[in-house]
Amino acid sequence: MYFEAIGQMKKMLGQLDKWLEAAGTYAQTKNFDPNVIVGLRLAPDQFAFARQIQSCCDSAKFAAFRLAGKETPKQEDNEKTLDELRARVRSTIGLLDGFTAQDFAEAATRKVAQPRWEGKWMTGPDYFLEHAQPNFFFHLNHAYAILRHNGVNIGKRDYLGPLSLHNP
């Protein structure tokens, strides 16, 4: 199930890449600098758009590497343009592509810790359900909401992406 849940994140990151593309198109149509979008936020004390994307990518990356018991590769959080943010999203998808179902065989019994918890730890399942997944969707949806609030032409279908529907 962790492999499938990481697959869900990978799919949603693919959708995020499409929203970023739509944001670039919107800037072109309205004739404003597309990189203005990088600094937008919904509240003055919330993360700006760029950091929502970075945090979304990191939530997925940390979930996969921690649950697989592998060391997480560092990234710089230095993206300043829409194109650099798209590259960040794609590099995260690339990292997630490297996992197999077998990598998560011990996820259910793994202890997960992070520096902020000062020695405390969570079980793999608790970490995923209480922390990684809600955080991933938090930043993903705030990125989406910032774009919608500013008029970018995306909708629910662009959020969900294609569904695996079967004919009757």
Place this chain on the structure above:
Amino acid sequence: MYFEAIGQMKKMLGQLDKWLEAAGTYAQTKNFDPNVIVGLRLAPDQFAFARQIQSCCDSAKFAAFRLAGKETPKQEDNEKTLDELRARVRSTIGLLDGFTAQDFAEAATRKVAQPRWEGKWMTGPDYFLEHAQPNFFFHLNHAYAILRHNGVNIGKRDYLGPLSLHNP
């Protein structure tokens, strides 16, 4: 895993109830009608706050009942006040409380359909990962974002809620 994932939704709905409480307190402090919040939205062509809450609750309710192969109880979507929205959230938590792990024993092999799909169907796992869970988090986070955008005093800890941390 479905039982645990529905448990995650139940926990997040409990957090949502706290945000609604904070919204009421904010209205009192700033001396405006708390039910103004019910009609707020982030974009003119997005759902207003009330419908974000109703859709969030329904995503969780449908996920549980459909994956358990039970008929989903209908609700009216007639909430017009913050208090009525809190009651809706709590009644949804109450419905989810009625499920046991055993109820989801056949979820992985279940076929899920809904009227909008015109006869087409999804497997239980695809429905949950591609549709129910992303929709749940979509509406949950849009409700949160609407409140933050309008100055309600909530933060990331109120979003995540308590974490099951263990001592070293």
